[in-house]
Amino acid sequence: MTVGLPHFLTVGALLFSLGIFAMMTRRNAVALLMGVELILNGANVNFVAVSRYVDHGVDGHLMALFVIALAAAEAAVGLAIVLAMFRNFGTVHVDTVNRLKG
Amino acid sequence: MLSENGILWTALSILLLPLLSYVIIFFFGKKLPRKGDWVGVGLLFVTWVQALRIFATFWRHGDPQWRVEGVIPWLKVGDFTADAGILVDGTTAVMLVVVSTVSMLVHLFSVGYMHGDRRYERYFAFLGFFTFSMMGIVLSNSLMFLYIFWELVGLASYLLIGFFFHKHSAADANKKAFLTNRVGDFGFFIGLMIFFTAYGTFNYLELFALMQTAPLTGALLTWAGIGLFMGCIGKSAQAPLHIWLPDAMEGPTPVSALIHAATMVAAGVYMIARLQPLFDPTALLVVAYIGAITAFMAATIALVKTDIKKSLAYSTISQLGYMVMAIGVGAAGAGMFHLWTHAFFKALLFLGSGSVIHAVHTQEMPLMGGLRRKMPITFWTFAIATVAISGVPFFSGFYSKDAILAGALAFGWIDGHMIPFVLALLAAGFTAFYMFRMLFLTFMGKPRDEERYSHAHESPWTMSVPLLFLAVLAFASSGWKGPSNGWFGKFVAPYDLEMIVAQHGGETLQTAHHDDVHAEPVDAGHAAGPAHGGPQDEIDHGGGHDEHYDVHHKAHNVAMILSILVAGLGIGLSWLTYQRKLINSETVKSKLEPVHTVFQNMYYFDELYAATVYRFTLWFSWLNAAFDRVVIDGIVNGFGYLTRALSWVSGQIDHYAVDGLVNGVGAVIQGAGEGVRRVHTGRVQTYLVYVCFSLLVLVLVFRAL
Numbered sequence: 128m129t130v131g132l133p134h135f136l137t138v139g140a141l142l143f144s145l146g147i148f149a150m151m152t153r154r155n156a157v158a159l160l161m162g163v164e165l166i167l168n169g170a171n172v173n174f175v176a177v178s179r180y181v182d183h184g185v186d187g188h189l190m191a192l193f194v195i196a197l198a199a200a201e202a203a204v205g206l207a208i209v210l211a212m213f214r215n216f217g218t219v220h221v222d223t224v225n226r227l228k229g
Numbered sequence: 230m231l232s233e234n235g236i237l238w239t240a241l242s243i244l245l246l247p248l249l250s251y252v253i254i255f256f257f258g259k260k261l262p263r264k265g266d267w268v269g270v271g272l273l274f275v276t277w278v279q280a281l282r283i284f285a286t287f288w289r290h291g292d293p294q295w296r297v298e299g300v301i302p303w304l305k306v307g308d309f310t311a312d313a314g315i316l317v318d319g320t321t322a323v324m325l326v327v328v329s330t331v332s333m334l335v336h337l338f339s340v341g342y343m344h345g346d347r348r349y350e351r352y353f354a355f356l357g358f359f360t361f362s363m364m365g366i367v368l369s370n371s372l373m374f375l376y377i378f379w380e381l382v383g384l385a386s387y388l389l390i391g392f393f394f395h396k397h398s399a400a401d402a403n404k405k406a407f408l409t410n411r412v413g414d415f416g417f418f419i420g421l422m423i424f425f426t427a428y429g430t431f432n433y434l435e436l437f438a439l440m441q442t443a444p445l446t447g448a449l450l451t452w453a454g455i456g457l458f459m460g461c462i463g464k465s466a467q468a469p470l471h472i473w474l475p476d477a478m479e480g481p482t483p484v485s486a487l488i489h490a491a492t493m494v495a496a497g498v499y500m501i502a503r504l505q506p507l508f509d510p511t512a513l514l515v516v517a518y519i520g521a522i523t524a525f526m527a528a529t530i531a532l533v534k535t536d537i538k539k540s541l542a543y544s545t546i547s548q549l550g551y552m553v554m555a556i557g558v559g560a561a562g563a564g565m566f567h568l569w570t571h572a573f574f575k576a577l578l579f580l581g582s583g584s585v586i587h588a589v590h591t592q593e594m595p596l597m598g599g600l601r602r603k604m605p606i607t608f609w610t611f612a613i614a615t616v617a618i619s620g621v622p623f624f625s626g627f628y629s630k631d632a633i634l635a636g637a638l639a640f641g642w643i644d645g646h647m648i649p650f651v652l653a654l655l656a657a658g659f660t661a662f663y664m665f666r667m668l669f670l671t672f673m674g675k676p677r678d679e680e681r682y683s684h685a686h687e688s689p690w691t692m693s694v695p696l697l698f699l700a701v702l703a704f705a706s707s708g709w710k711g712p713s714n715g716w717f718g719k720f721v722a723p724y725d726l727e728m729i730v731a732q733h734g735g736e737t738l739q740t741a742h743h744d745d746v747h748a749e750p751v752d753a754g755h756a757a758g759p760a761h762g763g764p765q766d767e768i769d770h771g772g773g774h775d776e777h778y779d780v781h782h783k784a785h786n787v788a789m790i791l792s793i794l795v796a797g798l799g800i801g802l803s804w805l806t807y808q809r810k811l812i813n814s815e816t817v818k819s820k821l822e823p824v825h826t827v828f829q830n831m832y833y834f835d836e837l838y839a840a841t842v843y844r845f846t847l848w849f850s851w852l853n854a855a856f857d858r859v860v861i862d863g864i865v866n867g868f869g870y871l872t873r874a875l876s877w878v879s880g881q882i883d884h885y886a887v888d889g890l891v892n893g894v895g896a897v898i899q900g901a902g903e904g905v906r907r908v909h910t911g912r913v914q915t916y917l918v919y920v921c922f923s924l925l926v927l928v929l930v931f932r933a934l
Contacts, residue, residue, distance in 0.1 A: 147921060151918060221912065229906030229911070
């Protein structure tokens with residue numbers, strides 16, 4: 128069995144779904160950030176796979192690189208937010224931080 | 230001897246000097262030394278001198294038909310013009326002397342009488358104001374100004390009757406006087422408006438001229454005359470409007486002498502004497518009867534009154550009745566003559582009674598007696614006035630009263646109305662009786678109240694000088710012949726209407742379009758005229774009316790004998806009753822109990838008015854009040870209720886509809902907010918769920934498209 132585009136897309140979708148799931152279920156803010164990373168990487172897999180099988184160019188690769196850079200920046204900002212959250216609320220559990228409740 | 234212009238200017242000064250006195254004393258009296266009484270007395274003295282100058286001029290001129298008229302334009306509104314003017318003739322000259330003399334003497338007398346009064350200067354101001362108004366009546370040349378000054382003397386009378394307004398009775402009396410006069414003045418106003426609408430002028434002489442060329446039709450003329458006479462009934466206290474005059478004695482006694490004895494009450498007589506051509510025979514008959522009834526009725530009441538001033542008041546009413554009757558029977562000259570003599574002796578009687586009241590501090594004659602020893606000047610002057618009013622020969626009252634009785638008798642013989650003469654003759658007897666009764670009770674006999682007697686004293690010179698002065702006039706003011714052929718005939722005579730028509734006839738042409746109003750022939754209203762010439766016929770028409778001349782001549786002799794007879798009888802009975810005590814007045818009183826009661830209660834006029842006019846007024850007021858309460862208040866309150874109901878409805882709409890809308894919007898928004906706020910859990914993960922779910926929905930939707 129040859130590995131084709133659908134397999135890659137399946138992996139990407141799985142990663143994306145796992146990331147979403149992690150973000151929805153985990154209480155720890157750091158775990159949330161991890162979920163974000165999973166989502167981004169799911170998207171990266173899709174970019175690269177589509178670039179490889181459909182486009183036959185490097186556009187997807189470049190986009191994946193951009194995403195990785197963005198993910199790094201996002202992680203830096205995200206962790207800073209988590210740190211600030213811990214400082215302010217004494218916890219990193221996102222469900223206890225609900226100041227914006229209507 | 231004054232020129233015509235001089236007469237007008239002098240007359241104007243006579244009018245304005247008392248006004249000046251009023252203004253000065255009213256505004257500056259408190260600051261002047263002696264509170265300014267000398268200003269009033271001084272100016273009145275000048276007025277008196279001026280009046281005498283006019284009188285002397287007319288005396289020398291000697292023509293009763295000489296008239297001086299001065300007119301200035303005063304008011305012009307559209308077609309209506311009213312001129313202010315002065316008309317001076319012999320009658321005016323006589324009245325000017327009467328008013329200024331009595332007023333001056335009353336001013337002087339009041340200096341003593343009102344001494345120490347709290348509102349001394351106000352009193353003198355009012356006296357000046359009254360004299361001004363009275364001079365206005367005397368000098369006016371038109372009905373309109375006559376009416377204006379007529380009301381002004383009414384006001385002055387009101388103010389002075391109520392001068393002691395802190396006394397309840399005085400406050401009531403001035404209201405009564407004012408309201409009673411209102412009734413008369415109402416008729417007066419109707420009368421003069423009838424003449425004005427018919428002829429379009431208020432001027433006397435023009436009216437007389439127009440009356441001759443284009444008389445009013447019968448009934449209207451009669452009613453106009455009766456209307457004018459109503460003014461006289463009110464002002465001159467004739468029955469049935471005489472009720473105010475006795476009460477007016479609440480005023481200070483000098484005021485009673487000036488206003489309510491000598492001048493203002495005579496204004497009514499002066500008015501009908503001066504306007505005589507405006508009265509038709511029927512109206513004059515009414516005048517004669519009213520006058521005679523008044524003269525008789527008031528004399529009977531004066532018989533039983535014990536209050537000296539009340540008794541004098543009824544005596545005044547009685548004498549005024551004489552004058553009015555005289556004019557009614559056509560003896561206007563005799564009426565004016567009686568006005569002239571009466572003014573002096575009645576003013577003297579009032580001032581004398583004032584002097585007595587001042588001394589003994591009571592007005593009740595039963596508490597006096599024997600005062601002649603304490604107050605000789607007052608006694609002798611009072612006695613002279615009493616003799617004069619009683620009609621004792623050679624005193625002034627005799628000549629004037631005799632002339633009136635002669636006129637009434639001649640009128641009775643010619644026109645067949647004997648009642649006025651009989652009543653007047655009886656009244657003359659009563660007058661002699663009650664006046665001597667007053668003299669005996671007050672001054673003669675023994676003192677009945679020792680304490681009052683011991684405090685009595687003669688009055689100061691300011692009071693006794695006027696008494697002496699008036700006593701001379703009371704004795705001699707008539708001269709020694711009757712009014713018709715004595716000096717008085719040079720002043721007062723019936724109007725020479727032909728001359729007036731000749732002088733003022735020009736205006737008749739302009740009013741020719743009035744012909745439809747008075748289409749009667751010229752002599753319709755005057756066909757029965759000759760009888761109304763009175764005793765003056767003797768001089769006016771000479772031998773032209775032999776028959777009437779004889780009648781008047783005979784009447785004169787008969788009346789003179791009869792009047793001396795009744796006067797003697799009255800005096801004799803009075804002497805027997807009160808001096809010699811041969812007739813016990815108590816026995817007579819008890820024998821004539823019902824009559825005495827009627828006299829004592831003044832013929833129940835007050836009770837009659839209380840039962841009719843007052844009760845009707847009260848009932849009518851009650852009706853009006855009820856109408857007000859039920860209908861007017863009902864409408865007003867109804868509008869109130871309606872407004873309240875409408876407001877309630879409006880309030881409800883506001884409350885439920887408008888507020889409901891506003892609150893509803895708020896509630897909806899709040900409800901929506903309440904609903905939506907649940908979406909905002911504040912948890913990041915929830916939002917994530919929303920994002921994902923929404924995305925999913927969007928994908929599904931757009932995929933479907």
